[in-house]
Structure formats: structure tokens, C-alpha cells
Amino acid sequence: MPIKNRFAELLPEITEWRRDMHENPELMYELPRTAALVAERLRAFGCDEVVEGIGRTGVVAVIKGKTDSAGKAIGLRADMDALPIHEITGLDYASKTPGVMHACGHDGHTAMLLGAAKYMAETRNFDGTVVLIFQPAEEGGAGAKAMIDDGLMTRWKIDEVYGVHNAPGVPVGEIVTCPGPLQASSDEFEIIVTGQGGHAAEPHKAVDTTLAAAQIVVTLHTIVSRNVDPLGRVVLTVGTFETDSNQSNIIPDTARMEGTVRCLEPEARALAEERVRRVAEDTASAFGAKAEVIWTPGYPVTVNDATSVDYAAEAAAAAGLKVDAEAAPIMPSEDFSYMLEERPGAYLFLGNGDSAQCHHPAYNFNDEAIPFGCSFFAELVERRMPAA
Ligand code: NI
Numbered sequence: 001m002p003i004k005n006r007f008a009e010l011l012p013e014i015t016e017w018r019r020d021m022h023e024n025p026e027l028m029y030e031l032p033r034t035a036a037l038v039a040e041r042l043r044a045f046g047c048d049e050v051v052e053g054i055g056r057t058g059v060v061a062v063i064k065g066k067t068d069s070a071g072k073a074i075g076l077r078a079d080m081d082a083l084p085i086h087e088i089t090g091l092d093y094a095s096k097t098p099g100v101m102h103a104c105g106h107d108g109h110t111a112m113l114l115g116a117a118k119y120m121a122e123t124r125n126f127d128g129t130v131v132l133i134f135q136p137a138e139e140g141g142a143g144a145k146a147m148i149d150d151g152l153m154t155r156w157k158i159d160e161v162y163g164v165h166n167a168p169g170v171p172v173g174e175i176v177t178c179p180g181p182l183q184a185s186s187d188e189f190e191i192i193v194t195g196q197g198g199h200a201a202e203p204h205k206a207v208d209t210t211l212a213a214a215q216i217v218v219t220l221h222t223i224v225s226r227n228v229d230p231l232g233r234v235v236l237t238v239g240t241f242e243t244d245s246n247q248s249n250i251i252p253d254t255a256r257m258e259g260t261v262r263c264l265e266p267e268a269r270a271l272a273e274e275r276v277r278r279v280a281e282d283t284a285s286a287f288g289a290k291a292e293v294i295w296t297p298g299y300p301v302t303v304n305d306a307t308s309v310d311y312a313a314e315a316a317a318a319a320g321l322k323v324d325a326e327a328a329p330i331m332p333s334e335d336f337s338y339m340l341e342e343r344p345g346a347y348l349f350l351g352n353g354d355s356a357q358c359h360h361p362a363y364n365f366n367d368e369a370i371p372f373g374c375s376f377f378a379e380l381v382e383r384r385m386p387a388a
Helices: 005-025 030-044 108-123 143-149 209-227 266-286 304-316 336-342 365-386
Strands: 049-054 057-062 073-079 131-135 160-167 174-176 180-185 188-193 235-241 255-264 290-296 303-304 322-323 346-349
Touching: 005 030, 005 108, 005 365, 030 049, 030 057, 030 108, 030 131, 049 160, 057 108, 057 143, 057 266, 073 108, 073 336, 073 365, 108 131, 131 143, 131 336, 143 336, 160 304, 160 336, 160 365, 174 188, 174 304, 188 209, 188 266, 209 235, 209 255, 235 266, 255 266, 266 290, 290 346, 303 336, 303 346, 304 322, 304 346, 304 365, 336 346
Parallel strands: 073 131, 073 160, 160 346, 174 322
Antiparallel strands: 049 057, 057 131, 174 346, 180 303, 188 255, 188 290, 235 255
16 A cells, blocks of 8 residues: 555645745754744644653654553654755745755655654554654754753653654655664864974974874874774764964974764774874874874764664555665764664655755755655554554
């Protein structure tokens, strides 16, 4: 049986919600309009509980099935925030806020979960509880973590979590994912090297900060080639390098560099941090200089639970989607990773067709994907918690 007929009926309404959010994008945790509208609609659908202000501006809603024999709860997550990008789509519902746009399709994710919520609140054709999670600040603000820190998983006794992200370049009606690592972690480091400045013609009276720092850059690249398992998937890049000298005849006192480490294995992430510190400090020391390492952890690796991927793939196929559950992982990071650290579950990419890439000013979420996303969520709930 293909797409649930109800979603075909609801499509104009869900599309309207999506385009309204697209026209009125909001950033990070500052989602007064978006979060209020989401909560208002969830209440209008007749959800059993709607709570605002979780993780600062997240919204959580509960829909109880006809019965609850096993006391099981499934969490479904959408993100609500936009990006600081100036839209160039020229759409008649393009962003009304200069410099802010829904360039990652979170308007579509929120609309699809609202659509699924409306259907599930009407039908309640399941045995258990659905917890709808609308999170703020996916784009760099760790909104998922803020909601978890606010008790999301324990307060609503969530057993499994699932989320969907649109995928430009994947045909509409297809869903792709994989078991295990799906998206990379993203950590940043800054290294400040301090030597002893002096005259360029008398290096023996100085400690050459530039040379020590340059050697650190070279040696950092041995971490991926010599320390990480050759089958591990890690990338390290030094993106900035500067010294406090602006003259060719001066040896500087300090040098500074910044870089990023992306890993698809959580173990490699810990190893990389330990090695970056060791390489920087010990290499500097060999030159008589000092290195200070500031490590800023970003989003963890997004790790799908294999069994949950199977459940999700079966539900997607039953909802009429074409499924590839053995896709290759990708290196951009995602804060749904925090939820998957707490509970088993799966993250999936939903085809957005031939659109601009996410985070591009010409990007737009494809409304044709809406019934597929809604049907997937509904089918997943009805299959994981079949009505008694
Ligand atoms: Ni996104």
C-alpha cells in the first residue's frame, strides 16, 4: 500500500505550514514565532500533552495510542531553526528576513512531523506513546543536547528515537541510511605556539616560533596516516596559520593555527584529541618552544542502531518509499547524534530531488517529499507499536 491517502488530502495544508515557516525563518534558540506556531498546532490536533521551553525553546508533544499495553514510547524528532544565509531563490514565499533563510530544509522537517502528528492524533492506531520532539539550534547550537539536558529522554520515558533529514540529489520518494556511523563528529582545535622572537639574521639567539609551528602542522598530518586505523575514517585539516610578525626579517614570538577533526568512529575521535595535544606540545618542546592546545568538542558521530535501521527501512518500504539501507556515510555532522547516544534509533535521509545543496542560498525544501516523510513517520509508529 503506497502513501497513506490521508496525507494526500493533508498535503495542501502541510505545504502551507511549510511555506509559512520558510517565509518567516528564525535562528538558533530564538524561535518565538516558529515554536509558538508548532505548539499551537499540536494543541489544535488534540495532542495529550504539549510542553514548550524544553531545551530553552524546544517543544515536546505526546500522543497516546488507543491502548498502552507495553508502556513503550517512540520519539520522533524534527529541527526548527534556519541559517544566517541570504536567500536568492526568488520564490513568492522566500524569506522576509534579509540574511536569514531555511537553507537546510528544517521548515520541511517540522512541517512533515506536524503532518504526521495531525494524522496520528486523529487515528491513534497504535499501542503505546509517541513523543514528538521539535528542537531548536541544530545549526551549531546543540539544541538536541539542550533538550536532553532538560530531561527529554527520562521525563517522557523515550525508548527509541528516529529523525529524518532531506537529501538534495536523492530522488523524491527514496530514503537512504546505513547501520552504524552515518555522519561524522566535528571537533575543533586551536594551537598557540610560543617561542622567543628575535632578528631573522640571528636565529641562534631566538627560538624560531614559525619553524616549530610549521613542524607541528606537518606532524599533525601523521595522526591520520600513522595513528588512526587505516580502515578508520578520519580527516584532519589545519585551516588557519598566522604569526605575530608582519616583517620578513623578524622571528615572531607567537604563532597560532586552527583546525578541525572529523571522525566516523567514536574511538578515533578520542585518539585524535590525545594525539593532537601530544604532537603539538612535544614538537614545540623539541624546538625549545611551548604549545597550548585548546580543544573544542563539537557534535558527536551520528551512530545508527542496526536493529532500528531495519525497523525504519521496513516501515519506509511499507509506506511506499524506495529504500537504500546500505548507503555510504557522509562527513557533515548532525546534532541528532546526541539523541542516538542516549537511545537506540536511526537517522534517515529523505530524497529532496534535484535541488541546490543544503546551506546554499538557492536551496529549497521540496514539498513533493512531504507525503513520503509523513507516511514514513506514521508507518513506523504503527509497525513498531501495532494496535492491539
Ligand atoms: Ni539540517
